[in-house]
Structure formats: structure tokens, C-alpha cells
Amino acid sequence: MLTKLTFERFKNFEKAELILGPLSLLIGTNASGKSNIRDAFRFLHGISRGYTLADIMGEKYIEAGVLQWRGIRGGLREATYRQAKRFALIINFNVQGMEGRYFIRVEPGTTRSQPRVVTESLYCDKELIFASHPRAPYESIKQVEPQHLKVRIPPGGNYRKEHVETFIAYQPVLSQIEERLVEKRNDDKAEEIRHFIAETISMFDSMRFLDLNPEAMRRPSLPGQTILGDQGENLSSVLQAICEDPRQKNALVEWIKELTPMDATDFKFPTDQMGRILVSLIEENGQRISAYSASDGTLRFLAMIAAFLGPEPARFYFFEELENGLHPARLHLLLQLIEQQISKGNIQMVATSHSPQLLRFLSPSSLDSASLVYRLPNRSDARIRRILDIPDVRRVIKQHDLANLHESGWFEDAMVFDEPEIVK
Ligand SMILES: Nc1ncnc2c1ncn2[C@@H]1O[C@H](COP(=O)(O)OP(=O)(O)OP(=O)(O)O)[C@@H](O)[C@H]1O
Ligand SMILES: [Mg+2]
Known part of the structure; x- marks a missing residue:
């Protein structure tokens, strides 16, 4: 996690910290920085794909001009805070009972230079896995060129002492180092390092950024395609895979009954001439509704359930505007579904929301990791504060409803009053 x-x-x-729990809800006004947080997670995910920094931040095309990766909003030019020279991201995580910390500092470069890694490190339980040389930036080591990064690797095998290897600085070391270790070392320590690196990469790889689009969900898909796309692609084949397991199918039917007023009691998966399938919902009275005419909200629910119950769920979901397209009366059910699934312990979710109601329905443990993203008047940087760390909030929420506080802008106001120079 x-x-x-x-x-x-x-x-x-400029400098901010986001504490993450199983469900981390992000609230904040328009343009406060919620989607910029999503961009940071996408950057980490891009690393796991083995891309160069230019690909991660720009765009990646495969043959025939097919777009494979959309890059980071704003690309290279708008990645750093107010045109600063470099940005850094640090992610702390737990994996298999070990505590990891990954740090990457990047110089996006200018129109004439490529983006490159300036500092990068990975630690496991405070023990070095790899770290760029303390004097790594090329300015200070004469023999190192800007395209190279010197990296310290712990001792083991033929290496009695920590040794230094040179890597290409245009791609994160995290996605290059495994191969290098395989080439050069076969000792136990190298195996341990490789294992931890593989776990870290797999965690970044297992991130999905759901941005559901009814049009994509209505597209037929091929049986066996069991990974739900970010826009809800392959919905029909993921649902079909769920329905193959009677227990999972039962859970699916129960949830859809709860979440939509439709009395769907069964699902069918008719095949077209090309062998593709499109889900149909069977109502209690026998009426059959294909995905073409199911409502947008019903499809969104189906996709969310499919994301959780499907055979290949991701370990981390980033969900923009969770309440999109849903009736407020159904929100608590959606939240219940999410909280139930993440309580099983292998799925984590960060979601943005503008809905005051959603905040009201959060369980105490989810409220614990809900955060406010905000900007102060006359300041250009955005900040993040855990809602329960807002001054006085614990007293105020005993007397006032969270949804009303959200609606009235109380959280943002409280943060302004917390800054003495702004208040006077
Ligand atoms: N490189 C940058 N330096 C400074 N500010 C930036 C930079 N890039 C983006 N921003 C600011 O971030 C804002 C956009 O933030 P973001 O898209 O995360 O908002 P949001 O909280 O998701 O809003 P909404 O709720 O409307 O989707 C821009 O309006 C801009 O002010
Ligand atoms: Mg946004």
C-alpha cells in the first residue's frame, strides 16, 4: 500500500505531503490541484512501463501512429512549479511487510535539452537498494556527462564494497537497474535487491486511472479481455468473467440491484459475428436491456463493480469525481461498495470529489485519510491538509454536519485563519 x-x-x-489510507478522498475547489496529484501518480505509473522521461511526460506512440500513453497534462514545460528547474516526488509504501521509500528528482530541461534524472534512490526498511551518487549532478563530477547518472549499489558477490554504476539519465534508474543486475551479479544480495525492485515496479504498474466514458463501456469486447480499460473499455468481457464464478456473479447482481432501481436479476452475453460480446441486463419481468440502451449511471456502476470484482483488479485506483453521473441518494451505496472492497486489504483508492454528501457518508477510518487541497489568497502554491488536521475541526464537526461545512467553504476559510500574516 x-x-x-x-x-x-x-x-x-511547492512543497506538500499527501497522507494515503485505503481510501483517500480529495476535496478542494476548482483548480486547487487535485488532478495535479493524479498527474504525479501517473508519472510514477509511467516509470513502471519502462519509458524514458520524455515519453512519460510527453506522449508515447507505437507503430502506425497509435497513441499508447497520453503523457502528463502540461507536458515537460509545465511540470515544475512556476518554471523551477527541477521537481521531485517521494513515495513511501509498504510491500510484503517491508517499508519502501522511492525518491526521484527530475530536470525537465529546456527546448534544447532532454529531460533527465538528477537524483534517484530506493530504500527498503532504511537499507540502501540503490541511490544516485551524492555528487551525481554532472556539474560537480567532471568525468560524468549530462546524459549519465552515477548510482551506488550495495556490496555483494564480487563487489566487496558498495560500487558505482553508470546509467542513462534520460530514463529512471528504477526501470533500468534490474537488467543491469542480471548482467553483472548473481549473489544473494543482488537477488534481494532485484526482488524489492520488482515489487516496487509491480506496485506502480498496478495503478489505474479510471475516467469512465459510457461510449467506451458500450463497445463490444472479446471474451478473455479481462482488464478493464481506464474509460471502461472491455466492460462486457470483464463482466462475463465475473459471471463465470457463481459467488462473484451473485455479488454483482446484489450490488446492481442496490445501486440502480433496475431489477436486474441476470446478465447475458450475446456474441456478434466477429465473436465480440456485449452485456445485456435481464430484468425481473424478463425484459432484456443491452448495454446500448442501459443508462449512463447504470454503466458507471457496472464498471466500478467490474473494477473491484473482475479477475484482474488493480492494486491502486485513482478515480476523478466519484459522484459523476450518480444520483445523490445512491452515493452512500457506492461508498459502501468501495469501503467494503478496500477493507479486504488488497485494493487502495484515491478519489476526488466535489460532492458535500460524499463527505457525510465517509466511514471514520476513511475520514482519517481524507484531505483538503487548497490555495491561500495571494499565494500561488497549493497545499494539502488532512481534514482531521484542520485547526479546530474535531470540535466543529461534533456540532456541524461535514457536508454543510464543505458546502459553505468552512475548510478553506479555516486554513486562511491558520495563516496569521494573511489574516492581518
Ligand atoms: N507548473 C505549474 N506551476 C504553477 N501552477 C500550476 C502549474 N501547473 C498547473 N498549475 C495550476 O494548477 C491548476 C490546475 O489544477 P488541477 O487541474 O489539479 O485542479 P483541480 O483541483 O483538479 O480542479 P477541478 O476540480 O476543476 O478539476 C491550474 O489552474 C494552475 O493554476
Ligand atoms: Mg481536476
């Missing part, structure tokens, strides 16, 4: 993300001069965060 990811436990903390720290930003240094990334997008509109």
Missing part, C-alpha cells in the same frame, strides 16, 4: 506522497516543486505544489 502507498502511504505517503511528497511533492517538491511539482505542478502547483
Whole structure:
């Protein structure tokens, strides 16, 4: 599980820290920085794909001009806070009972230079896995060129002492180092390092950024395609895979009955001439509704359930505007579904929301990791504060409803009053 993300001069965060729980709800006004947080997670995910920094931040095309990766909003030019030279992200996490900390500092470069890694390190339980040389930036080591990064690797095998290897600085070391270790070392320590690196990469790889689109969910898909796309692609084949297991199917039917007024009692998966399938919902009275005419909200619910119950769920979901397209009366059920699934312990979710009601329905443990993203008047940087760390909040929420406080802008006001120079 990811436990903390720290930003240094990334997008509109000069210095900020986001504490993460199983469900981390982000609230905040428009343009406060919620989606910039999503960009930071996407950056980490991009690393796991083995891309160069230019690909991660720009765009990645494969043959025939097919877009494979959309890059980070604002690309290279708008990645750093107010045109600063470098940005850094630090992620703390737990994996298999070990505590990891990954740090990456990047120089996006100018129109004439490529983006490159300036500092990078990975620690496991405070023990070095790898770290760029303390004097790594090329300015200070004469023999190192800007395209190279010197990296310290712990001793083991033929290496009695910590040794230094040179890596290409245009791609994160995290996605290059495994291969290098395989080439050069076969000792136990190298095996341990490789294992931890593989776990870290797999955690970044297992991130999904759901941005559901009814049009994509209505597209037929091929049986066996069991990974739900970010826009809800492959919905029909993921649902079909769920329905193959009677227990999972039962859970699916129960949830859809609760979440929509439709009395769907069964699902069918008719095949077209190309072998593709499109889900149909069977109502109690026998009426059959295909995904083409199911409502947008019903499809959104189906996709969320599919994301959790499908055979290949991700370990981390970032969900923008959770309440989108849903009736407020159904929100608490959606939240219940999410909280129930993440309480099983292998799925984590960060979600943004503008809905005051959602805050009201949060369980105490989810409220614990809900955060406010905000900007102060006349300041250009954005900040993040855990809602329960807002001054006086614990007393105030005993007397006032969280949704009303959200609606009235109380959280943002409280943060302004917390800054003495702004108040006077
Ligand atoms: N490099 C940068 N330096 C400073 N500020 C930036 C930078 N890049 C983006 N921003 C600021 O971030 C804002 C956008 O933030 P973001 O898209 O995360 O908002 P949001 O909280 O998701 O809003 P909404 O609720 O409307 O989606 C921009 O309006 C801009 O002010
Ligand atoms: Mg946004």
C-alpha cells in the first residue's frame, strides 16, 4: 500500500505531503490541484512501463501512429512549479511487510535539452537498494556527462564494497537497474535487491486511472479481455468473467440491484459475428436491456463493480469525481461498495470529489485519510491538509454536519485563519 506522497516543486505544489489510507478522498475547489496529484501518480505509473522521461511526460506512440500513453497534462514545460528547474516526488509504501521509500528528482530541461534524472534512490526498511551518487549532478563530477547518472549499489558477490554504476539519465534508474543486475551479479544480495525492485515496479504498474466514458463501456469486447480499460473499455468481457464464478456473479447482481432501481436479476452475453460480446441486463419481468440502451449511471456502476470484482483488479485506483453521473441518494451505496472492497486489504483508492454528501457518508477510518487541497489568497502554491488536521475541526464537526461545512467553504476559510500574516 502507498502511504505517503511528497511533492517538491511539482505542478502547483511547492512543497506538500499527501497522507494515503485505503481510501483517500480529495476535496478542494476548482483548480486547487487535485488532478495535479493524479498527474504525479501517473508519472510514477509511467516509470513502471519502462519509458524514458520524455515519453512519460510527453506522449508515447507505437507503430502506425497509435497513441499508447497520453503523457502528463502540461507536458515537460509545465511540470515544475512556476518554471523551477527541477521537481521531485517521494513515495513511501509498504510491500510484503517491508517499508519502501522511492525518491526521484527530475530536470525537465529546456527546448534544447532532454529531460533527465538528477537524483534517484530506493530504500527498503532504511537499507540502501540503490541511490544516485551524492555528487551525481554532472556539474560537480567532471568525468560524468549530462546524459549519465552515477548510482551506488550495495556490496555483494564480487563487489566487496558498495560500487558505482553508470546509467542513462534520460530514463529512471528504477526501470533500468534490474537488467543491469542480471548482467553483472548473481549473489544473494543482488537477488534481494532485484526482488524489492520488482515489487516496487509491480506496485506502480498496478495503478489505474479510471475516467469512465459510457461510449467506451458500450463497445463490444472479446471474451478473455479481462482488464478493464481506464474509460471502461472491455466492460462486457470483464463482466462475463465475473459471471463465470457463481459467488462473484451473485455479488454483482446484489450490488446492481442496490445501486440502480433496475431489477436486474441476470446478465447475458450475446456474441456478434466477429465473436465480440456485449452485456445485456435481464430484468425481473424478463425484459432484456443491452448495454446500448442501459443508462449512463447504470454503466458507471457496472464498471466500478467490474473494477473491484473482475479477475484482474488493480492494486491502486485513482478515480476523478466519484459522484459523476450518480444520483445523490445512491452515493452512500457506492461508498459502501468501495469501503467494503478496500477493507479486504488488497485494493487502495484515491478519489476526488466535489460532492458535500460524499463527505457525510465517509466511514471514520476513511475520514482519517481524507484531505483538503487548497490555495491561500495571494499565494500561488497549493497545499494539502488532512481534514482531521484542520485547526479546530474535531470540535466543529461534533456540532456541524461535514457536508454543510464543505458546502459553505468552512475548510478553506479555516486554513486562511491558520495563516496569521494573511489574516492581518
Ligand atoms: N507548473 C505549474 N506551476 C504553477 N501552477 C500550476 C502549474 N501547473 C498547473 N498549475 C495550476 O494548477 C491548476 C490546475 O489544477 P488541477 O487541474 O489539479 O485542479 P483541480 O483541483 O483538479 O480542479 P477541478 O476540480 O476543476 O478539476 C491550474 O489552474 C494552475 O493554476
Ligand atoms: Mg481536476
